[in-house]
Amino acid sequence: MAGQEQVLGAPSSQPVLRGSYTYASITDKIADTVLERPTHWAWAVGFAVSASLTVLFIVAMSYLFAKGVGIWGIDQPVSWAFALTNFVWWVGIGHAGTFISAFLLLLRQRWRTSINRFAEAMTIFAVAMAGLMPILHLGRPWFFYWLIPYPNKMNLWPQWRSPLVWDIFAIGTYIIVSILFWYMGLIPDLATLRDRAAQRWKQVGYALLALGWRNDARHWARFEIAYLLMAGLATPLVISVHSVVSLDFAIGNTPGWHSTIFPPYFVAGALYSGFAMALTIAIPLRATFGLQDFITARHLAVMAKVMLACGLLVTYSYLVESFMAFYSADRYESFMLLNRMTGPYAWIYWTVIFCNVIVLQTLWFERVRASPWMLFAVAILINIGMWLERFMIIVVSLHRDFMPSAWGMFYPTFWDIAILAGSLGAFALLFLLFVRFLPVISMSEMRKLVKERRESSS
Amino acid sequence: MTQPAQYGLLAEFRSAEHLVEAVKRTRAAGYRDIAAYSPFPVEGLADALGIKRTCVPLVTLLGGLIGGAGTYFMLWYSSVINYPINSGARPLHSWPAFVPPTFELAVLGAALAAFFAFLFASGLPRLHHPIFNARDFDLASRNRFFLCIECRDPHFDDSRTHDFLRSLDPMRLVPVPW
Numbered sequence: 001m002a003g004q005e006q007v008l009g010a011p012s013s014q015p016v017l018r019g020s021y022t023y024a025s026i027t028d029k030i031a032d033t034v035l036e037r038p039t040h041w042a043w044a045v046g047f048a049v050s051a052s053l054t055v056l057f058i059v060a061m062s063y064l065f066a067k068g069v070g071i072w073g074i075d076q077p078v079s080w081a082f083a084l085t086n087f088v089w090w091v092g093i094g095h096a097g098t099f100i101s102a103f104l105l106l107l108r109q110r111w112r113t114s115i116n117r118f119a120e121a122m123t124i125f126a127v128a129m130a131g132l133m134p135i136l137h138l139g140r141p142w143f144f145y146w147l148i149p150y151p152n153k154m155n156l157w158p159q160w161r162s163p164l165v166w167d168i169f170a171i172g173t174y175i176i177v178s179i180l181f182w183y184m185g186l187i188p189d190l191a192t193l194r195d196r197a198a199q200r201w202k203q204v205g206y207a208l209l210a211l212g213w214r215n216d217a218r219h220w221a222r223f224e225i226a227y228l229l230m231a232g233l234a235t236p237l238v239i240s241v242h243s244v245v246s247l248d249f250a251i252g253n254t255p256g257w258h259s260t261i262f263p264p265y266f267v268a269g270a271l272y273s274g275f276a277m278a279l280t281i282a283i284p285l286r287a288t289f290g291l292q293d294f295i296t297a298r299h300l301a302v303m304a305k306v307m308l309a310c311g312l313l314v315t316y317s318y319l320v321e322s323f324m325a326f327y328s329a330d331r332y333e334s335f336m337l338l339n340r341m342t343g344p345y346a347w348i349y350w351t352v353i354f355c356n357v358i359v360l361q362t363l364w365f366e367r368v369r370a371s372p373w374m375l376f377a378v379a380i381l382i383n384i385g386m387w388l389e390r391f392m393i394i395v396v397s398l399h400r401d402f403m404p405s406a407w408g409m410f411y412p413t414f415w416d417i418a419i420l421a422g423s424l425g426a427f428a429l430l431f432l433l434f435v436r437f438l439p440v441i442s443m444s445e446m447r448k449l450v451k452e453r454r455e456s457s458s
Numbered sequence: 459m460t461q462p463a464q465y466g467l468l469a470e471f472r473s474a475e476h477l478v479e480a481v482k483r484t485r486a487a488g489y490r491d492i493a494a495y496s497p498f499p500v501e502g503l504a505d506a507l508g509i510k511r512t513c514v515p516l517v518t519l520l521g522g523l524i525g526g527a528g529t530y531f532m533l534w535y536s537s538v539i540n541y542p543i544n545s546g547a548r549p550l551h552s553w554p555a556f557v558p559p560t561f562e563l564a565v566l567g568a569a570l571a572a573f574f575a576f577l578f579a580s581g582l583p584r585l586h587h588p589i590f591n592a593r594d595f596d597l598a599s600r601n602r603f604f605l606c607i608e609c610r611d612p613h614f615d616d617s618r619t620h621d622f623l624r625s626l627d628p629m630r631l632v633p634v635p636w
Binding site: 022023024027028149155156157160161163165166169170172173176177180181184188191192194195196211212213214215216217218219220221222223224225226229230233234236237240244247444445447448451 | 474493494495496497498499500503504507509512514515518522532533536537540541545548552555556558559561562563565566568569570572573575576577579580582583584585586587589590596597598599600601
């Protein structure tokens with residue numbers, strides 16, 4: 001076993017928790033990032049930038065609601081562009097959080113403990129951004145609730161055979177379950193903050209959120225069962241959500257969309273971009289708040305390995321997609337692929353291949369996995385690559401489908417870019433508020449980790 | 459009926475093992491109205507306290523079944539009975555298209571049931587509890603382990619219970635006022 005781990009280059013001797021922490025010191029260290037620590041200048045700068053972008057987001061949405069989707073670059077034949085690309089990208093990012101917190105809990109992976117909380121928060125904020133996008137893209141966004149079956153005077157039902165209707169069930173369930181799972185894990189930690197807070201208003205605020213949690217063994221027994229059940233439910237849910245998102249495309253007959261590989265291809269891509277975003281957040285987070293003892297080099301390396309595995313699956317999907325385009329002997333499919341590689345959007349295809357396939361290969365090297373700077377750079381490139389991949393799937397497939405007389409190009413307008421930049425800003429703003437008001441690492445799980453480490457060392 | 463002046467006696471321990479041992483001895487001494495508090499879930503503590511299996515898994519299952527069956531019924535009823543539309547000669551009861559919403563809402567029903575079953579079974583949310591009146595009880599969410607014997611226990615006798623808890627060698631022993 002030991003020899004095998006050396007071959008794999010696994011830093012298995014590196015702990016998931018550094019330093020000599022006790023129950024008290026680990027609690028104080030994490031609670032103090034919320035309760036005591038003065039505002040870090042980097043946090044303030046990030047807050048200013050993301051708040052400005054959020055204002056831009058609000059302006060762009062208001063203008064959109066006033067004028068309609070004509071302010072974007074969409075037209076026939078490219079009637080889906082930035083909003084749908086953003087939607088798929090943000091939902092994908094949301095997948096890593098639930099994967100880390102639920103799936104790895106079921107697999108009893110101890111390295112999940114210090115990264116699950118912020119990854120879940122990332123999920124919720126990313127899915128919130130994703131959920132906005134299709135609503136913004138509706139012609140009459142104020143009627144978005146027509147997608148939900150409710151008793152109405154019009155005597156109408158949604159069209160159940162449409163994957164766009166399945167979407168609202170999938171995304172709606174996903175955001176509710178993610179929030180429940182996140183909140184449930186937070187309850188013991190909110191009780192800790194209640195007990196540790198010095199000011200009255202903080203005590204009352206956290207006490208109300210903690211719902212009266214007493215750390216009673218009876219509470220813990222039910223908590224553990226319910227938490228495990230929620231993890232078991234969230235795991236298939238995660239797989240189903242991006243599968244349903246992929247069906248939005250796969251059920252249409254557009255060349256480049258109409259493919260049975262889409263559900264697994266999208267799920268792998270979702271985890272890939274999700275882990276990239278988790279690393280993009282984890283690396284500055286641990287540096288700014290001094291959390292290197294909890295989010296260790298081991299965590300970054302393991303996340304990089306998961307990213308490598310998902311990236312290879314995505315690479316495989318690219319290969320199968322290309323092979324099938326020619327093997328199908330469908331002239332529209334094979335044209336679609338040649339158009340992707342050599343057409344007017346060829347630079348997007350080759351950037352996608354560069355970011356998602358070539359840059360990915362650097363993760364085979366332990367030196368890259370061990371260097372936060374290099375990992376951060378790789379993660380940023382993969383984030384960009386995955387956004388462009390969705391743009392490629394959506395726009396490049398639409399712009400030249402069947403009849404050359406109906407071909408066209410898509411050019412984004414300022415408002416397209418404002419919505420994308422604004423959603424990034426709003427996501428960052430929510431995340432920055434989260435790290436200021438809630439513990440970024442689960443304190444109760446870290447205390448349990450301290451106990452397990454004591455037992456294994458004695 | 460006058461309010462009793464005291465809720466119980468609270469013993470504080472330094473380690474999880476010590477708490478589990480103390481709980482076992484307290485149960486062996488015949489006390490039943492006891493509660494243990496720990497800053498993280500302690501293995502074996504629930505068994506030591508004699509906590510029976512909870513209703514949470516069953517309620518979760520029921521929630522999932524209700525969510526799934528209810529959704530499938532709604533889809534079937536709306537497509538076949540309430541609003542039948544011939545769409546491209548597809549069967550009205552086109553069950554493959556009904557699978558994704560059914561699955562999603564089954565998960566939603568189960569997750570909501572699990573969360574609320576956990577809250578309900580734990581008696582939460584609750585605005586206040588007498589245990590919070592005990593001195594330094596806030597350490598239960600930090601680094602200390604507590605055992606409380608409540609006054610309503612039939613075996614409870616102020617001095618005898620006090621001596622018994624003292625014999626468990628706690629770090630500290632404090633009364634819990636109402």
